[in-house]
Amino acid sequence: MVKFLFVISFLCCCSGIVFAQNHDENRAVWQKPTPTFSQEFDWLKLTSDEWLKGDIISMYDDELEFDSDEFGIKFFDWEDVSELRSRFDQQIRLSDGKIVQGFLIVKNGQVILISGGTEQKFPLSDLLSITSAADTRNDLWSAKVGLGVDVNQGNSNQLDYLITVEAQRRTPINRLRADFIFNYSESSNDEESNVTVNTRRFNSYFDWFYSANIFFRVIEYENFSDLQQNIKERHSLGTSLGYHVMNNKRIEWDFTVGPSYQSTRYHADAGGESDESAALSLSTLFEYQISSKIDYTLDYQMEFVSKESGARSHHFKTGFEFEFIDDLEIDLLFFLDRIAEPVTTISQDTPEPNDYRLVFSVAYQF
DSSP: OHHHHHHHHHHHHHHHHHHHHHHHHHSOOOOOOOOOOOTTSEEEEETTSOEEEEEEEEEETTEEEEEETTTEEEEEEGGGEEEEEEEEEEEEEETTSOEEEEEEEEETTEEEEEETTEEEEEEGGGEEEEEESOTTOGGGEEEEEEEEEEEEOSSSEEEEEEEEEEEEEEOSSEEEEEEEEEEEEEEEOSSOEEEEEEEEEEEEEEEEEOSSSEEEEEEEEEEEEETTTTEEEEEEEEEEEEEEEEESSSEEEEEEEEEEEEEEEESSOSSOSOEEEEEEEEEEEEEEEOSSSEEEEEEEEEEEOOGGGTSEEEEEEEEEEEEEETTEEEEEEEEEEEESSOOOOTTOOOOOSEEEEEEEEEEEEO
């Protein structure tokens, strides 16, 4: 009986093995599907074998900025990138200063550009930067508009508001930036109203990148007005040499120094004429992305001018930007404007050298 059961068990096992082998032979071997690249998107493949669709924003200092259709703007090191494909022509800058453009593929440690049916290949190690080659594309531009308002009513009425605008256009070889700040404060009662703050500052510059660290601020212009400092209008025009201390996905830190020319008209002074002066300008801009939701900015500018024009003028801005809904953010900013020797008005009331402001505002970035 025992032998009979053993024989039956042996036959069942053999039948199961034969069935499994026949089943495996009939089952198709799974293969990784070949992705279909929609021309509506740029495509990024990670070393984890994941594909992301979206937009190539830019690449500087070996940091690729990619706007994923699903996950938003992300930064990637090349060591995490397996493949990159563009849907539009891209401009790339190489370590020897050469700039070329075309349909872009990055794969297997090589940069491939296809333009007019011609294919060019470069080592990935020679790549300095990537930006869109289409001048009309919005990806070349970034902008931000902020508004802070404080309204008080009762025995006296008080209105305070601050408007800030920032815009920047960047390519592999140059950068154009403009900033505008307008701060106004007015108090009133039944008898009269009084403007306590009326300050306007517009600053713009054009940079040309000579190398990965050195750039020339070809031209910089500033228009400034401050009622409390007795400045009706001040124009500054100059040029300077700049240096990137750091420039990566989290930190951008620049220094500039150079000569400039300053012309100032006052609301009222003893002579009633404008002052003109040669100047030496110094500036630094430090921007730090603390996290995906929090940014820190420090912007400082100083000009050495003649004593008649105030000796030294300073503009300092620092603060935090908190993103809370998509492209909306809350800004907490501190401003300091200082003129070492303010010009005395006709009434001989010398303005205070320092003006401080601490401002909360809501901004939209696009």
